[in-house]
Structures are given as C-alpha cells and as structure tokens.
Amino acid sequence: MTITEALGDSYVGADLSADLAAAALDLARRFHDGATLWVISPQWEPHAHHVAVEFVHPVIMGKRALPSVALVEPDPVAQARVASQPGDLLIAVASADEPAVIDAMRRAQAWGVLTLWIGSGPRPPVGAANHVLWIDSDDPMVPATGRFVLMYHLLWELTHVCFEHPGLLKAPAQECTDEVCVTCGDEGRLGEVVLEPSAESSGATGQALVRTATGEEWVDTTLVGDVRTNDLVLVHAGAAITRLEVSP
Amino acid sequence: MTGNLTGHEPESTGFLYPFIESEETDATSLLDDLAASARAKATESARLQRESLDEYAAALTAAGTAMAERFLRGGRLYTLGNGGSSTDAATLASLFSRPARGRPVAAWSLAADEAVVTALGNDVGFELIFKRQIIAHARDRDVAIALSTSGNSEDLMTAITEANQRGVLTVGFSGHDGGRMAAAEDLDFCFTVHSQSIHRIQESHAMLGYRLWSVTQEHMARPLSEARA
Numbered sequence: 001m002t003i004t005e006a007l008g009d010s011y012v013g014a015d016l017s018a019d020l021a022a023a024a025l026d027l028a029r030r031f032h033d034g035a036t037l038w039v040i041s042p043q044w045e046p047h048a049h050h051v052a053v054e055f056v057h058p059v060i061m062g063k064r065a066l067p068s069v070a071l072v073e074p075d076p077v078a079q080a081r082v083a084s085q086p087g088d089l090l091i092a093v094a095s096a097d098e099p100a101v102i103d104a105m106r107r108a109q110a111w112g113v114l115t116l117w118i119g120s121g122p123r124p125p126v127g128a129a130n131h132v133l134w135i136d137s138d139d140p141m142v143p144a145t146g147r148f149v150l151m152y153h154l155l156w157e158l159t160h161v162c163f164e165h166p167g168l169l170k171a172p173a174q175e176c177t178d179e180v181c182v183t184c185g186d187e188g189r190l191g192e193v194v195l196e197p198s199a200e201s202s203g204a205t206g207q208a209l210v211r212t213a214t215g216e217e218w219v220d221t222t223l224v225g226d227v228r229t230n231d232l233v234l235v236h237a238g239a240a241i242t243r244l245e246v247s248p
Numbered sequence: 249m250t251g252n253l254t255g256h257e258p259e260s261t262g263f264l265y266p267f268i269e270s271e272e273t274d275a276t277s278l279l280d281d282l283a284a285s286a287r288a289k290a291t292e293s294a295r296l297q298r299e300s301l302d303e304y305a306a307a308l309t310a311a312g313t314a315m316a317e318r319f320l321r322g323g324r325l326y327t328l329g330n331g332g333s334s335t336d337a338a339t340l341a342s343l344f345s346r347p348a349r350g351r352p353v354a355a356w357s358l359a360a361d362e363a364v365v366t367a368l369g370n371d372v373g374f375e376l377i378f379k380r381q382i383i384a385h386a387r388d389r390d391v392a393i394a395l396s397t398s399g400n401s402e403d404l405m406t407a408i409t410e411a412n413q414r415g416v417l418t419v420g421f422s423g424h425d426g427g428r429m430a431a432a433e434d435l436d437f438c439f440t441v442h443s444q445s446i447h448r449i450q451e452s453h454a455m456l457g458y459r460l461w462s463v464t465q466e467h468m469a470r471p472l473s474e475a476r477a
Binding site: 053 | 279284289294
C-alpha cells in the first residue's frame with residue numbers, strides 16, 4: 001500500500017490505540033517517580049531529537065517540562081548504558097532489525113529501564129520491549145510522512161492526560177508472598193557485567209561486579225567461567241549461572 | 249456532639265465524591281478514554297493531511313518541479329525550523345539526501361551544526377542564525393524550505409528574505425492562519441496548514457514535504473526531453 005492510499009484510513013486502530021494508552025500510563029507513572037526519558041534513533045536521529053524536545057519544552061503552555069534527552073552519539077548502546085539508572089525510560093524509534101536498538105532493548109532489562117519501541121515494517125519479536133508501538137506497513141517511506149511524529153505526539157499528549165489522574169500514578173501493588181514470588185524472588189535476574197573479575201580475585205572466588213534492575217552487586221562467576229565487561233549474565237542467589245550470547 | 253459530627257464527616261460524605269481523582273484506583277476507564285482520544289486525534293491528523301494535499305495539489309506539483317530543475321542544475325536544499333520544526337526540517341533534509349529509494353540530492357538542515365548555530369546566536373543574535381548561513385552558502389540554483397507552525401519566526405523570515413534576494417527558490421510551510429509567511433512576498437510558495445494544533449500542523453508539514461520529495465523524484469527520473477516537454 002502506498003502512503004497516499006493509506007490516507008483514506010485512520011492511522012490508529014483499536015490495537016495500536018490500546019498500546020498507546022498503556023504505554024502513556026507507564027510513562028506517566030515512571031515520570032511521576034522521577035524517571036528520565038532517553039531516546040535513541042540510530043537511523044533517524046531527528047526523531048530522537050523531536051521526542052526529547054516534545055517532553056522538555058511542551059508546545060502547550062502550562063504543561064510540565066519533563067526530563068528527556070536524545071542520545072545520538074555513534075554508539076547509542078554505550079551512551080544509554082552510562083546515562084540510564086533503574087526506574088528510567090528508553091524510547092527507540094527504529095526498524096525491528098536495527099542492531100543497536102535490539103541490543104539496547106535487551107540490556108535495558110539489566111539497567112532497570114522500561115522500554116518503548118516505535119517503528120514500522122516487520123515487527124520486533126514479542127517481548128522485545130515493554131511497549132511496542134508499531135505501524136504495520138511495508139512502505140520504507142513511512143518514517144518521513146509524519147506518522148512517527150503522530151505516534152510520539154500522541155504518546156506525549158496521552159502521558160499528560162495521565163498526570164490529571166494522580167490516584168492512578170502509583171504503580172499497582174505487586175502480588176508478592178514470601179514463598180513464591182517470580183517478580184522479586186531470586187529466580188535468575190538479567191545482569192550486565194560492570195567489572196570483570198580481577199586477576200587476583202579470579203583465582204579465589206571470581207567475583208564480578210554486576211548491574212541488575214535493582215542495583216549493583218558482586219556475584220560469583222565460577223559457574224560461567226570467563227566473563228568480560230558488558231557481558232549479559234543471569235544472576236541467581238549471588239552467582240552468575242548463565243552467560244547470554246550476544247545477539248546474532 | 250460537635251466531636252461526633254467531625255469524627256463521622258469524612259466517612260459519611262465520602263459517597264458524595266466517589267471520583268475524587270487522587271483516590272482513583274482503577275485505570276480501566278482512563279485507558280479507554282486515552283485509546284479513544286488517540287484514535288480521534290489520529291483520524292484528525294489523516295484528515296488534515298488529506299485536506300492539505302488536496303488544497304495545494306497544483307502548487308505542490310509546481311514547487312516540486314521547480315525544485316527538481318534546480319537539483320538537475322546542481323542546486324542543493326537548505327531546511328530551516330525551530331524546536332520540533334527543526335527536527336522535522338532535519339527529517340525532510342535526510343529524505344532528500346538519503347532517501348530509502350530514489351535519487352539522493354544535496355540537502356541539510358541549517359539547525360544541525362551546533363557550532364555554527366551557537367556561534368551565530370552568541371555573536372550576532374538568534375534571529376540571524378539562519379540568515380548568516382544563507383549568506384555563506386546560497387547560490388542562485390539552490391532551494392530553501394522554512395517550517396514554522398505559526399509562520400512568524402523572525403529567524404526564518406530574515407533568512408527567507410536573504411535567500412530570495414540571492415535567487416534561491418523559497419518555500420514556506422506554515423500553520424494557523426499562515427502568519428507573516430502567508431503575506432511574505434519573498435516566498436515563492438507558501439503552504440499553510442489550517443489547524444490550531446501545533447502537533448497536527450507538524451504532521452501535515454511532514455506529509456507536504458513528502459509530496460514535494462515525490463514530485464521531485466518523479467521529475468528527476470524522466471528522460472531530459474520528456475522533462476522539458
């Protein structure tokens with residue numbers, strides 16, 4: 001379908017509008033808790049800048065200025081890694097096959113960062129980001145026709161509507177008991193190696209400093225052997241139990 | 249007695265205000281409202297894009313054709329805008345300079361280089377950040393597209409005047425009632441998107457730019473004899 005034919009339809013159907021609503025509420029909740037929004041778009045940097053300026057300097061007078069920064073250096077993963085803290089937000093505007101975005105979205109889980117992925121064309125795999133806001137069109141010109149702009153405009157507008165509902169900005173209480181809790185139990189959390197085991201310590205216990213959604217901790221790496229800085233590992237009960245392969 | 253009343257008051261009057269928002273706990277209706285709002289705004293965005301394309305069909309063809317002729321003579325495109333419109337200007341420039349398909353032509357956003365923008369802003373004033381670049385870069389075969397949702401930005405207007413004097417083809421994308429752009433004699437083409445929403449105007453600006461690019465591409469793909477006919 002060409003761009004002009006698509007103009008006959010509305011751009012946002014029932015599914016996408018529900019995705020946008022859920023994403024906006026999550027965004028508002030995290031901003032309410034002090035999040036900074038990081039934005040990457042390795043293929044279309046101006047979109048990253050547009051998202052950031054939208055939140056920082058709203059076009060509607062009186063709306064809150066919110067912290068948002070476009071990360072447009074040549075290595076957006078490295079930039080997002082050092083910028084982001086647990087509780088932050090990361091939006092990518094990119095196609096599903098953009099390697100840096102695939103990598104950043106995966107690592108964001110270890111950084112404790114909530115992810116949104118805006119794009120068009122073939123979709124990313126299910127679960128690739130917390131929220132996937134997608135335009136199902138195979139036309140490569142979509143990013144230049146205003147439809148991505150519409151998507152993040154809507155996201156911004158809906159997020160600010162959520163601020164008018166302070167009672168809903170508290171995240172729903174986690175279902176949690178001492179015996180069985182998948183959320184906070186130590187079942188295997190994704191971690192990213194910050195400091196690999198040093199030469200002195202590796203002989204003894206192989207302690208590596210690992211970053212997870214809950215902060216930094218020293219973990220035993222005996223089970224997984226050689227680990228390097230920025231490797232992804234699964235952490236369980238104070239030990240790295242698996243090293244994840246870098247995405248193909 | 250007074251104490252009794254006071255003690256009961258919060259409980260006994262709470263039913264009068266069941267929807268005090270700080271006490272809202274069920275997000276279902278909010279999410280439904282947000283989704284409905286998203287659909288309505290998206291429908292309006294598409295309608296406005298269609299309306300703008302229809303209104304300016306002939307002028308878009310004329311402007312795109314004139315641009316193509318300049319590109320074929322080695323002309324290049326400068327795009328100008330402030331804030332969100334500067335990012336849309338950058339998207340438009342990269343549509344021309346590295347399109348997903350078709351022929352690339354030289355194009356860049358005059359807001360893209362922070363060294364140049366801050367040097368000019370600091371030394372000669374913000375309203376001259378674009379004009380001074382036009383003086384440095386522009387040749388009589390070039391094209392400038394200025395994007396402003398109000399049509400009133402001083403830095404764009406002074407740059408357009410300068411560009412026009414230097415023989416540059418000048419195109420303005422405006423909004424609301426067109427502002428100063430709608431009345432500017434320095435603009436060869438002015439496309440005003442009739443809306444009060446800055447967001448919806450920007451979305452239509454993108455579509456107008458896309459149409460200009462499409463016309464340009466079509467014209468540049470024709471054999472020379474046909475293009476002249």
